[in-house]
Amino acid sequence: MRLWQTSIQTRWGTFTAGFSERGLAQLRFPAPDSSALEADRRGPVVSENREAPTGMQRWHTITAHALEVLLTGGTGSPEFPPLAPEPGGTPFQESVWTALRGILPGAVLTYGELARQLGRPRAARAVGQACGANPLPVFIPCHRVLAADGTLGGFSAGLAWKQRLLAVEGRSR
DNA sequence: TGTACTATAGACC
DNA sequence: GGTCTATAGTACA
Incomplete structure (x- = not known):
């Protein structure tokens, strides 16, 4: 199944998200760097993958905001993208x-x-x-x-x- | 298959 | 507390 990989720049570094047609399939964290965890300057910057279908770009934006809330304990319950881990797990x-x-x-x-x-x-x-x-x-x-x-x-x-x-x-x- | 490798848990000293 | 061992599931040769 095809995955659309996109980058989400955050105050802590660059997350890599992979979307399939069914939703968020992969998420990679920035390389561990404790100093990055202390950074507190800016919110997520979403870099869209323009080849991805429109719906996925929306998921991408939602994912970025959800990350922001999940990682900061921000108020409000974040909207989550549909989760669709790639088949292949046992x-x-x-x-x-x-x-x-x-x-x-x-x-x-x-x-x-x-x-x-x-x-x-x-x-x-x-x-x-x-x-x-x-x-x-x-x-x-x-x-x-x-x-x-x-x-x-x-x-x-x-x-x-x-x-x-x-x-x-x-x-x- | 066999073997090595884990983000474990529990028993024993 | 350390250390040792039994254990389940997985990956790879």
Whole structure:
């Protein structure tokens, strides 16, 4: 399936979003750079992909605004683009990603709890691996999964981002 | 297949 | 607290 890749320039760096006909399929974070996380100068700048169909350009704009709200804890619930992770995940990964989307903002789960929720109580490690394969970090909230001892575990875009996202959401435990 | 690799968890000292 | 081990799922040769 064709993906339209576009860049979203933000105060923290350049995100790369990939859209299919069904919605947002991929999101890549800027390279981890803790100093960039402190930057606070300007809002998102959307660079449109002019080859993309009009509807996708709208999704692109929505994605940029949603990112701004998600990453700053801005007021109001952001409008989300339709999420359409590219097929290609294994059935187990897809079930993990679906479960992740059920974790509410502010709530957190451990890898083990998520594994139990999926009926595979000993698959905590595999859950972690599936989280790492998540093509839509933040929109599929893999940052809300922590290790059993309360440490952060991992995050594909870097732990600094995970920490920031959890702080913004004011995690409930 | 076999093997190595994980964003784990729990038991043991 | 460290350290060790069992474990599930995946990727790759």
